[in-house]
Amino acid sequence: MNPSIEEKATATLEQLNLTSIPIDPASVAARLGLSVRFESFSDDLSGVLMRKPEGSIVAVNSRHGVARQRFTIAHEIGHHVLQHKGDLFIDQTVLNRRDGRSSYAIDSQEIEANAFAAALLMPRQQVTNELIALMNSSMIEQKNLARELANRFQVSEQAMSFRLVNLGLITSLE
Ligand SMILES: [Zn+2]
Missing domain, CATH: 1.10.10.2910 (Arc Repressor Mutant, subunit A)
Known part of the structure; x- marks a missing residue:
């Protein structure tokens, strides 16, 4: 980054x-x-x-x-x-x-x-906020996090996965 x-x-x-x-x-x-x-x-x-x-x-x-x-x-x-x-x-x-x-x-x-x-x-602050909100609000599985965030930001799931790794919010791609 x-x-x-x-x-x-x-x-x-x-x-x-x-x-x-x-x-x-x-x-x-x-x-x-x-x-x-x-x-x-x-x-x-x-x-x-x-x-x-x-x-x-x-x-x-x-x-x-x-x-x-x-x-x-x-x-x-x-x-x-x-x-x-x-x-x-x-x-x-x-x-x-x-x-x-x-x-x-x-x-x-x-x-x-x-x-x-x-x-x-996928601005860093908004991605971080949405990720925290998702993790607090529901029992969403880790494997579905990127997909849910991708929907919210209207990007591909792959783009969101790379972004989460680059921001250090998740450690690796599955
Ligand atoms: Zn170009």
């Missing part, structure tokens, strides 16, 4: 006075001056950030599930807020030939944008 990326995501939410979950990344983008478009891209293209002098554009794959679209928009906001170098960011799934699993977090800017997206959609 990169503290400065964490701080920049927190600062973005504070600047926009957003405290309640789920965070709406399309609204965050709009309020930062990015226009968001939904396009029916091919399946391997998650999203694009185009930087233009007259205003930057985020395009997201409308055929992907909602949780994935939300993460993509937050990721593109990350490229913007972190002032990554370049005018065009194309976030495409790269198929790993060895095991067939996909990943686009292959260079440092992509890793940073993903870390920003996680921190924006």
